[in-house]
Amino acid sequence: MSKDLQHTNYNPGKPDHWSGRKISESLGVQYWYQAVVCKAISELKNLESGGFGLLGYACDEGVKRNQGRVGAVEGPKVLRGKLGKVAWHHETKTVYDFGTVLCKDSDLEACRETFSESIANMISNRIFPIGLGGGHDMAYAHFMGIKKACENQNKRIGIINFDAHFDLRPIEESPNSGTPFNQINSVLKKENKPFDYFVLGIQKGSNTKQLFEIAKAEQVKVVYAEECLSDKSSLEAIKSKLNAFIASVDTLYITIDLDGFSSAYAPGVSAPSPLGFSPDFVFNILGFLLNSEKVIALDIAELNPKYDRDGQTAILASRLVDFVVGNAPRSL
Template identity: 30%
Template structure:
C-alpha cells in the first residue's frame, strides 16, 4: 500500500519581495497530482540500516527547511519552478531492513509511474535499492553513484545494510554502475575485485579534482546506451571538512563546488529517471554545513535537469 505523510508547509525566509525562494514555489502534491509538476520531492526518513552513525532519518525535514530559503535563480538555467512535494514515505515499523526496502520499493514504483522527475530525500543508502528497483522493469538502467564508498558489500544473514544496495541491485539485474568520488583506503580489496568483475567504472575523488568534466564524461560514458540513468549522491562523497554531518565522513573528498558542477553536467543527460541525496545526519552536523550542501545539491541537480 502506497502511503505518504502530509508534506510540510513551505515558507520562504526572505522579506525582500524580489527574493523568490524554493519556499515560494514548492507546492504540496499527491500521487494523483504529481504529473502536474516537473519535479516531485519524496522524503524517506529512515536510518535503520546505517552501519555507523545514526541520524539520517532526520535528513528529509532538515533538507527541506534549508532548501526553502535557497533562491530559485540559476545564472545559466534561470529560475526553477513547478516543483511538488509528496511528503514522506510512510516507513513500516516492526520489520527488518528488507521489509522496509520492499515497502519503499512499492511506493517508489508509484512515483516513477507519474510524469514528474522524482527527487528522493534520504534517509540512508539502503533505500537506493528500493528507489532503483522499479526502474529495472521499465528497461535497461545505469546508476551513477557519487560516493566515497562502493556500497557493494555482500548481504549478511541479518539482512541488508546501507553498504549493500549495489550488490542487491547487481543481483536484481542492474545493467551498469559507476562510482564517482571513491577514495583510497575506504573500501576493501574484495569489493574492488567485485566491481571490476562487474566491469563497473570507478573514478577517484582526486581524479574529479583534477578534471571534473572528464571524470563525469567517462563515468556517464561507461554506462553505455542504457535506457535510463539514476543518480545517487551520498553526502560522504564530500570531504569531511564540507560534510561533517555525513553518516561516515572522511577526508580527501570532493569540494561542494566540484559536486555542484558535476551534478549540473550529468543533469543534462535526457535519460535521467531519478535522483536521490542520502546519509545526511543533521544531529551530527556542524553549523548546518552538510544540510545546506545537500539542499543546494538538490537545487543544482534540478536546475541542470530543467535547463
C-alpha cells in the first residue's frame, strides 16, 4: 500500500464532489465539473506531468487556536461547488483533483504533515499545486512541501502573500493561523537560509506593534493596503518592487488570504475588514507574477462559507483558481 493511502486524514478526489449545469454530451466539455480529473496522490507517478493539482485543506483548528471565526473547514467543499459551475476555457491544460486533507481530532500538526507530504509529491511529479483552504496555517505545510521537493536543487524560495496580516506571531502555546510565516522563518534560520517574504495588503489596524517590529527585523517586504490600488501608477510602483524581489529568488510560492480583500468583495472570511484590496488589483498583480514563470505553487486560504453572502467569497475564490489555471504557463 502506498504511503498516502495509509493516512486516515486524507480522502482522494471523488467525481461526486463536482457538479454543474447538465448539458448535451455532444457539446463536449463546457464547465469545470466536466473537465476535472479525480485522482489519489498515490496515482501521481502514472499521470502526465505539466498539469494542475487541487488539494483541499479542510481545517480551521488553527483559526480556532488564534481566536478567529471558525467555519473555514468547509472552504474546500464549497469552493469546489462554485468552481464546478465555472465555464471551462482551458482546452490545452489538465486539472486533477487530488482530494482533501482533513483535520481529525483537532490534530493540526498531523493535518499539516499530510498536506506537506502531498504537496511535495505533486511538485516532484511536475504538477502545479493549488491549495484550497482552510485556515492560513496551511501556508506552513505548503511551504514545507515545496521546500522538500526542491531540497536537492538548492532553490531559493520566495513567498508572496496577499494578506491583511503578517501572520508572523511567535508561538506561545501551539501553532495557529497567525504563526505560519514565523515558523517558516525559524526553519530557514536553523539552516542559515534567507527568509524571502513579501506581503501585499498589510493593514496597520490588524497588526500589533510587535508584529511590525518582527517584520522589520526579518526584512519583510511590505506593501500597505492603502497602496494596493488599481490605477496605473500604483500598479507600476508595486510591480517595480516585485520585480526586484522576483529577481532575487529562484522560485515563487503565492498564498492568497481572502481576508486581504475588502469585505465588500469577500465577507466570508475568518477576519473581515472593509479596508482591503479589490479583485481588480489582485488579478492584475497575480497575472504579472504568473508571467514571471517562477511560480511553483499557490493556495487560497480562509474561505469561511459560514459567513458568506450569496456565495460571494466562494465565487471570488473559484474565479481566482480559474485565472491561475488560465494564466500559469503550461510548462509549470
